[in-house]
Amino acid sequence: RRAAALADSHGEGATRDGHKVKLLANIGTLADAENASKFDLEGSGLFRTEFLFLGRESAPTLEEQTETYTKVLQAFGDRRVVVRTLDAGADKPLAFADLGEEENPALGVRGLRLSQRREDLLDTQLQALAAAYEATHGDLWVMAPMVATVDEAEWFAAKVRALGLPKVGIMIEVPAAAIRSSHLLSVVDFASLGTNDLSQYTMAADRLKGDLANLLTPWQPAVLAMIKAACDGGKTTGKYVGVCGEAGGDPLLALVLTGLGVGSLSMAPKKVTAVRAALRLHDLATCERMAEVALEAREAVIALADPTLLDLL
Ligand code: PEP
Numbered sequence: 001r002r003a004a005a006l007a008d009s010h011g012e013g014a015t016r017d018g019h020k021v022k023l024l025a026n027i028g029t030l031a032d033a034e035n036a037s038k039f040d041l042e043g044s045g046l047f048r049t050e051f052l053f054l055g056r057e058s059a060p061t062l063e064e065q066t067e068t069y070t071k072v073l074q075a076f077g078d079r080r081v082v083v084r085t086l087d088a089g090a091d092k093p094l095a096f097a098d099l100g101e102e103e104n105p106a107l108g109v110r111g112l113r114l115s116q117r118r119e120d121l122l123d124t125q126l127q128a129l130a131a132a133y134e135a136t137h138g139d140l141w142v143m144a145p146m147v148a149t150v151d152e153a154e155w156f157a158a159k160v161r162a163l164g165l166p167k168v169g170i171m172i173e174v175p176a177a178a179i180r181s182s183h184l185l186s187v188v189d190f191a192s193l194g195t196n197d198l199s200q201y202t203m204a205a206d207r208l209k210g211d212l213a214n215l216l217t218p219w220q221p222a223v224l225a226m227i228k229a230a231c232d233g234g235k236t237t238g239k240y241v242g243v244c245g246e247a248g249g250d251p252l253l254a255l256v257l258t259g260l261g262v263g264s265l266s267m268a269p270k271k272v273t274a275v276r277a278a279l280r281l282h283d284l285a286t287c288e289r290m291a292e293v294a295l296e297a298r299e300a301v302i303a304l305a306d307p308t309l310l311d312l313l
């Protein structure tokens with residue numbers, strides 16, 4: 001049955017009983033977009049635009065950005081493309097937006113916080129996105145990184161809407177945003193969970209420190225509780241919540257995330273086949289039961305060895 005599901009793994013993401021979960025690709029460059037668009041997947045759930053800005057003397061111009069965003073949208077045709085605005089800061093430094101050194105860059109002026117101090121950079125980026133949308137009428141969704149408060153979400157949403165862009169959202173990668181997701185979602189159209197940073201900030205463990213890997217796994221019940229809180233906010237407000245952190249590419253975790261209520265999973269393109277096959281083999285009720293087990297576990301479930309979880313498959 002498993003082999004058949006893998007062999008037959010193409011088309012839309014859905015559980016065995018037809019509950020849809022969009023399968024999307026994480027991309028960072030136009031080349032990534034062109035590559036990912038050849039895969040059997042439903043679009044891009046995370047375009048990390050900072051790759052256009054890093055390692056340069058000056059910011060990319062409006063024309064340069066417009067051209068790149070237009071080509072990325074064209075590569076995906078009518079498939080969804082979720083663009084994340086610039087996520088830079090002391091850990092991803094920009095020569096042309098030097099705000100000085102920070103002792104704790106992960107807790108400093110990064111993501112949307114940098115955009116609020118360098119509004120010019122964000123405005124040019126949003127204008128380029130609006131021009132690319134005008135040229136293609138693609139399925140463009142725009143979201144901000146590192147949002148923590150309703151005011152920040154509202155500030156960003158007002159800018160995006162003023163330009164006539166169709167969908168505005170936020171990343172949920174800070175616990176403050178996860179536990180207040182219904183409030184944040186009430187001012188935007190959608191949210192996407194960044195499980196890499198959400199794990200780092202929930203567990204107070206540097207995501208770049210390999211020897212903290214056991215704390216950083218998104219199987220940590222505390223991280224899953226944050227994800228559940230974010231999804232519950234989506235249910236209350238009727239707004240869409242997806243996942244774009246690395247967690248979505250793990251087939252078993254993808255089932256748990258589906259059980260928690262996420263509507264899409266974005267991952268490296270080559271991971272889509274296995275995740276789609278895992279979804280096809282299980283119905284939503286099983287995913288929900290798996291989510292309960294992983295959430296209620298005393299420790300992070302080491303999925304492949306955990307008999308309670310495997311019994312459900
Ligand atoms: C995340 O934090 O999970 C995320 C998707 O963003 P990045 O990995 O680029 O910080």
Ligand code: MG
Pocket residue numbers: 145173194196197
């Ligand atoms: Mg992040």
